[in-house]
Amino acid sequence: xxxxxxxxxxxxxxxxxxxxxxxxxxxxxxxxxxxxxxxxxxxxxxxxxxxxxxxxxxxxxxxxxxxxxxxxxxxxxxxxxxxxxxxxxxxxxxxxxxxxxxxxxxxxxxxxxxxxxxxxxxxxxxxxxxxxxxxxxxxxxxxxxxxxxxxxxxxxxxxxxxxxxxxxxxxxxxxxxxxxxxxxxxxxxxxxxxxxxxxxxxxxxxxxxxxxxxxxxxxxxxxxxxxxxxxxxxxxxxxxxxxxxxxxxxxxxxxxxxxxxxxxxxxxxxxxxxxxxxxxxxxxxxxxxxxxxxxxxxxxxxxxxxxxxxxxxxxxxxxxxxxxxxxxxxxxxxxxxxxxxxxxxxxxxxxxxxxxxxxxxxxxxxxxxxxxxxxxxxxxxxxxxxxxxxxxxxxxxxxxxxxxxxxxxxxxxxxxxxxxxxxxxxxxxxxxxxxxxxxxxxxxxxxxxxxxxxxxxxxxxxxxxxxxxxxxxxxxxxxxxxxxxxxxxxxxxxxxxxxxxxxxxxxxxxxxxxxxxxxxxxxxxxxxxxxxxxxxxxxxxxx
Numbered sequence: 001x002x003x004x005x006x007x008x009x010x011x012x013x014x015x016x017x018x019x020x021x022x023x024x025x026x027x028x029x030x031x032x033x034x035x036x037x038x039x040x041x042x043x044x045x046x047x048x049x050x051x052x053x054x055x056x057x058x059x060x061x062x063x064x065x066x067x068x069x070x071x072x073x074x075x076x077x078x079x080x081x082x083x084x085x086x087x088x089x090x091x092x093x094x095x096x097x098x099x100x101x102x103x104x105x106x107x108x109x110x111x112x113x114x115x116x117x118x119x120x121x122x123x124x125x126x127x128x129x130x131x132x133x134x135x136x137x138x139x140x141x142x143x144x145x146x147x148x149x150x151x152x153x154x155x156x157x158x159x160x161x162x163x164x165x166x167x168x169x170x171x172x173x174x175x176x177x178x179x180x181x182x183x184x185x186x187x188x189x190x191x192x193x194x195x196x197x198x199x200x201x202x203x204x205x206x207x208x209x210x211x212x213x214x215x216x217x218x219x220x221x222x223x224x225x226x227x228x229x230x231x232x233x234x235x236x237x238x239x240x241x242x243x244x245x246x247x248x249x250x251x252x253x254x255x256x257x258x259x260x261x262x263x264x265x266x267x268x269x270x271x272x273x274x275x276x277x278x279x280x281x282x283x284x285x286x287x288x289x290x291x292x293x294x295x296x297x298x299x300x301x302x303x304x305x306x307x308x309x310x311x312x313x314x315x316x317x318x319x320x321x322x323x324x325x326x327x328x329x330x331x332x333x334x335x336x337x338x339x340x341x342x343x344x345x346x347x348x349x350x351x352x353x354x355x356x357x358x359x360x361x362x363x364x365x366x367x368x369x370x371x372x373x374x375x376x377x378x379x380x381x382x383x384x385x386x387x388x389x390x391x392x393x394x395x396x397x398x399x400x401x402x403x404x405x406x407x408x409x410x411x412x413x414x415x416x417x418x419x420x421x422x423x424x425x426x427x428x429x430x431x432x433x434x435x436x437x438x439x440x441x442x443x444x445x446x447x448x449x450x451x452x453x454x455x456x457x458x459x460x461x462x463x464x465x466x467x468x469x470x471x472x473x474x475x476x477x478x479x480x481x482x483x484x485x486x487x488x489x490x491x492x493x494x495x496x497x498x499x500x501x502x503x504x505x506x507x508x509x510x511x512x513x514x515x516x517x518x519x520x521x522x523x524x525x526x527x528x529x530x531x532x533x534x535x536x537x538x539x540x541x542x543x
Contacts, residue, residue: 118186193486194431
């Protein structure tokens with residue numbers, strides 16, 4: 001691990017002072033919004049050994065850069081509107097000492113603290129709150145240090161997945177990290193909730209492959225795996241890491257991959273037997289060769305230039321091997337798809353990540369670290385887990401329901417699990433969706449063509465999504481009906497005054513045993529519940 005592994009208390013860079021349009025005294029009065037009249041700026045000034053440096057990284061609503069910085073990584077545009085509550089202060093630290101200063105001053109003057117990395121959270125909780133809060137944006141802390149010999153990488157908390165993939169590709173084509181699909185997802189949030197992707201069937205979740213971490217606790221002390229203890233290390237890998245502290249860096253285990261893998265894309269409509277193919281997919285792929293993963297995307301469409309609707313099902317596959325091995329495997333596993341050599345392409349894993357971002361494989365690898373995404377995010381989302389294949393008649397009910405929504409504005413995604421994920425205990429880390437889960441069933445509506453999420457059309461689509469989620473209840477997991485904490489859904493509730501309130505979402509994300517363990521660890525690590533946000537791990541006075 002490079003210099004960010006060392007405590008950055010030892011060095012500070014000298015910056016030019018940022019010219020604010022008002023004096024520091026006037027700025028202090030603007031910031032005097034905390035419950036006890038505290039002054040965050042004065043606290044920073046008195047706490048920091050290099051106030052000039054950190055002042056350059058503090059933004060308030062009076063600064064012209066405040067809104068662009070807030071908007072820059074607010075990925076779900078549903079929350080990018082003038083009426084949404086914004087931070088009192090944004091801090092963009094570039095070293096660990098500045099993180100500590102921000103934490104301690106936020107505590108001292110009773111601001112809530114929200115940590116943002118990639119900004120993909122579906123309910124906007126890292127970027128907005130109904131109380132005065134400081135947003136700690138880790139965008140400047142994103143180093144990735146790859147050690148090919150030891151098959152590891154140290155990754156700072158502000159990096160995104162694409163930056164990890166790019167750094168690995170610069171060193172080797174035979175190692176990779178079992179990360180997620182979208183390259184702009186923040187590593188911190190991804191691992192904090194478990195993290196699934198195309199390699200989950202062979203290597204488990206991203207969090208299963210975390211072997212160490214640097215965590216700043218509520219007192220500003222930096223801990224590693226040994227000093228934090230195994231319980232806290234267990235909790236941050238899938239239990240919502242930001243409930244327990246600020247992750248400064250993760251140590252990742254890299255996994256072996258072929259130098260060339262195969263990607264393919266096949267789309268079938270209802271008229272081409274798509275229903276029967278999808279029905280077979282549910283049995284065949286989750287229980288098949290763990291080198292093969294096929295991600296299914298389902299949406300309605302018009303047939304040609306007519307007003308007649310159909311359902312298009314896109315099968316986007318990744319195989320850890322070459323075409324000559326894949327074709328006979330598919331012929332035995334899912335012959336109904338009729339995969340041909342012309343549908344396939346041999347690429348590196350880094351190129352495969354680009355393909356799964358919706359771009360051609362020959363796109364420059366620089367795309368991965370550009371923090372640009374080709375995946376639209378102006379959506380309301382829900383996610384279920386399916387343990388029993390949905391029967392043909394159930395799929396037909398789903399098609400009928402899709403036809404009720406605006407064409408192309410409701411999308412369903414099935415991502416297969418099984419394989420190695422089946423072999424890992426549901427208590428190994430907090431992420432519990434293991435043995436017997438066939439696939440994740442992600443449902444979302446897109447409102448990118450609307451001015452806001454409160455237009456009549458937006459509200460109709462969101463209500464359609466909720467009714468669709470009710471429709472599929474007989475076909476998804478039960479007791480509890482499982483959900484994914486990284487696909488946060490505040491429809492499940494977010495009050496945490498008692499266990500009975502919190503279980504409405506906590507047991508769905510983590511199951512009862514894991515949720516209760518997370519609550520116990522939280523009570524030890526953060527007894528005053530400083531690290532809190534909607535659906536964070538709660539603290540109960542008499543639990």
